[in-house]
Amino acid sequence: xxxxxxxxxxxFQILFEGDQRGADVLTVLADxxxxxxxxxxxxxxxxxxMQLVExxxxxxxxxxxxxxxxxxxxxxxxxPVVDRNILRLGAYELIWVDETPDAVVLDEMVQLxxxxxxxxxxxFVNGLLGRFKELKPSLRREA
Numbered sequence: 001x002x003x004x005x006x007x008x009x010x011x012f013q014i015l016f017e018g019d020q021r022g023a024d025v026l027t028v029l030a031d032x033x034x035x036x037x038x039x040x041x042x043x044x045x046x047x048x049x050m051q052l053v054e055x056x057x058x059x060x061x062x063x064x065x066x067x068x069x070x071x072x073x074x075x076x077x078x079x080p081v082v083d084r085n086i087l088r089l090g091a092y093e094l095i096w097v098d099e100t101p102d103a104v105v106l107d108e109m110v111q112l113x114x115x116x117x118x119x120x121x122x123x124f125v126n127g128l129l130g131r132f133k134e135l136k137p138s139l140r141r142e143a
Contacts, residue, residue: 004100007048008089008108012116014053015085025060029053056092063091066139070131082117083124090129095139102133 014032018025029050036042056063067087068076076084090109093100106129113121132139 003046004048005108005111006043007046007052008093009112010043010045010049011052011056012085012089012112014049015056015088016081019081019085024057025053026057052089052093052097055096056088059092059096060088063088063095066091066095066132067128070135071128080117080121083113083121086112086117086121086125087128090125091132094129094132095136102136106130106133 010032014028015025017023018028021028029045033045033050036044064076067079067084071079071087079087086109089112090105094102094105097105106126109129110122110126113125117125
């Protein structure tokens with residue numbers, strides 16, 4: 001499972017970079033793939049990283065609507081960039097990727113928040129994604 005952990009971390013980094021640059025995540029993904037093929041010192045972009053980024057891009061509008069709708073006291077624009085992109089990745093994988101157990105998605109996203117964000121972020125990420133987990137059947141129907 002270490003490969004999936006690394007794939008999630010890279011997908012998060014791609015989403016974060018796209019957000020910071022104001023660039024389309026698929027463009028950033030293509031840049032990462034091109035760079036990894038041109039420079040052997042760069043780690044390859046795994047198939048699962050590509051699936052996560054492409055899946056997020058397909059549902060981007062709906063994911064941002066859900067985060068905005070269910071995050072209490074935070075607008076998407078006010079949210080820390082790291083948290084926003086962890087939530088985006090987690091929401092995609094939780095709601096649309098059936099092969100990954102929900103508990104694994106929550107744990108992985110909380111770990112990303114612990115590694116890359118503030119002390120309060122893990123509980124925020126866990127709480128919001130936990131809410132999505134509870135509502136998953138209805139969220140999928142609405143999508």
